[in-house]
Amino acid sequence: MQQKVTINLQPIDKKLVVNLGTPLIDVLHEYGVEFPCGGKGTCGRCKVRLLEGELGKSPEQQQKLNKLTLGADWRLACYCLVESHISLEVAQFENIILADNTTFDFRPQKGFGVAVDLGTTTLVVQLLNLETGQILDAVTDVNPQARFGSDLISRIQSCLDGKQEELQTLIRKKIGAMITSVLAKHPVKVSEVVLVGNTVMHHIFSGLNVQPLSFYPFESPDLDMQKFIPEFLGWELPETAAIRFYPSIGSFVGSDILAGIAATKMAEREEFSVLIDLGTNGEIVIGNKEQIVCASTAAGPAFEGAKINQGMRATTGAISSVMAADDDFICHIIGNVKAKGICGSGLIDAMAVLMRQEKIGLFGEINSGEEKIELSPGVFLTQQDIREFQLAKAAIAAGLQILLNRLRITFDEIDQVFIAGGFGNFLNIQHVIETGLIETTEDKIVKLGNTALIGAKMFLFEDQHFIQNILKKTTHINLEGDPAFQDIYIEKMMLG
Ligand code: FES
Numbered sequence: 001m002q003q004k005v006t007i008n009l010q011p012i013d014k015k016l017v018v019n020l021g022t023p024l025i026d027v028l029h030e031y032g033v034e035f036p037c038g039g040k041g042t043c044g045r046c047k048v049r050l051l052e053g054e055l056g057k058s059p060e061q062q063q064k065l066n067k068l069t070l071g072a073d074w075r076l077a078c079y080c081l082v083e084s085h086i087s088l089e090v091a092q093f094e095n096i097i098l099a100d101n102t103t104f105d106f107r108p109q110k111g112f113g114v115a116v117d118l119g120t121t122t123l124v125v126q127l128l129n130l131e132t133g134q135i136l137d138a139v140t141d142v143n144p145q146a147r148f149g150s151d152l153i154s155r156i157q158s159c160l161d162g163k164q165e166e167l168q169t170l171i172r173k174k175i176g177a178m179i180t181s182v183l184a185k186h187p188v189k190v191s192e193v194v195l196v197g198n199t200v201m202h203h204i205f206s207g208l209n210v211q212p213l214s215f216y217p218f219e220s221p222d223l224d225m226q227k228f229i230p231e232f233l234g235w236e237l238p239e240t241a242a243i244r245f246y247p248s249i250g251s252f253v254g255s256d257i258l259a260g261i262a263a264t265k266m267a268e269r270e271e272f273s274v275l276i277d278l279g280t281n282g283e284i285v286i287g288n289k290e291q292i293v294c295a296s297t298a299a300g301p302a303f304e305g306a307k308i309n310q311g312m313r314a315t316t317g318a319i320s321s322v323m324a325a326d327d328d329f330i331c332h333i334i335g336n337v338k339a340k341g342i343c344g345s346g347l348i349d350a351m352a353v354l355m356r357q358e359k360i361g362l363f364g365e366i367n368s369g370e371e372k373i374e375l376s377p378g379v380f381l382t383q384q385d386i387r388e389f390q391l392a393k394a395a396i397a398a399g400l401q402i403l404l405n406r407l408r409i410t411f412d413e414i415d416q417v418f419i420a421g422g423f424g425n426f427l428n429i430q431h432v433i434e435t436g437l438i439e440t441t442e443d444k445i446v447k448l449g450n451t452a453l454i455g456a457k458m459f460l461f462e463d464q465h466f467i468q469n470i471l472k473k474t475t476h477i478n479l480e481g482d483p484a485f486q487d488i489y490i491e492k493m494m495l496g
Contacts, residue, residue: 007086009090024082025077048074051089053084055084111192115493117456137182155200246467266285273441277420282392284297287474298392319350348435363386397436401492430442436492438461
């Protein structure tokens, strides 16, 4: 029998018993330790402090630790195997996962259904009574694939490195277990499961070839709806239950956005609306009942904390908002703890406040000539971070402009701008407008929460005709392929 060892996690006081030689990356991601670079040793975000016991350091790890100026008791979890009983201090990030209780019109059906929002970072499963529309229960969790990196590119790369089956098994098992846990509390007969997610999640879950998503023109032939039976996935559901992963619109615009279009009802309205999801992909959609255009931008990483020096997701310790106070500013930190970094909403706020205080100029330059500005003790916004913000902001603003051009309309003709996703909830709308991210007026902006989940629930009550009707009028635009893209992009880099 394999020898067991104990890992003590502090400050959460959790004891884990694992096989000798288990990689820390296999166990810690469940406890909130993040592995943004997928274990390549480049980000340093998986750092843990060794409190007791022995945990070896390879020369390569030591080199990385030196580079990150981390002392003798620190380790990079992505490098470590557990060889003895140990105690570790981990930065416990409390994930804020957005479920949803929005009410919507529905046509009563028989039985019970499950809606699944399969996000790159987070997962939500909701059980619904299809006759009454009542949500019986919801569970949330983190996507176990996170140990292969936090962004889509790392996940695709892991698949190309021969790990697709592992990623697929992880996610199928996790969602199956989440459904089982909900049904343990509510033993009802589920007739239907709807899954929505971005195209990469769709491909990995469904066992489709992700290679076409890895090179230009990023066109996959497998965007269609994928159907499964419970036995095939190993899920404990009645054998008649229909499981469907909804179709993607384009290679980087998935069924989470299709669900978002349904949730906003933009495909039914006379007036034009915009849907923006500032998550991993930065997807944007504009349209009305006649025509819809959509695109993905490269904006996501900055708003999710990647590429920003002290960037992090909207979890405990993140500066989530910054308000001006005369010539100074006040930061709000999630969890009311000492600031560890800054998340997307905090970044936008900081930019808006610093621009207003003329600490940052029109071209993004720090006016004092310094290389960085301290936001909270130990947390800085660097010149490079400002550049990253400008790139992300320009990607969204240029994307919107190109989609408007395609529809031959201007922003004045937009009736409503829906902001989707957990990120949207923390946004200070006035600051979004001041930074030029979205060129509209405050009264038009609506924060809609988890539109992917709202749409997935709506799909439980709708037939295929409903989906086809949206897909038929929706065109996916490749922004970089537009001849005006470069010029507009450069123009939108300016602040103010
Ligand atoms: S250094 Fe990036 S995950 Fe370990």
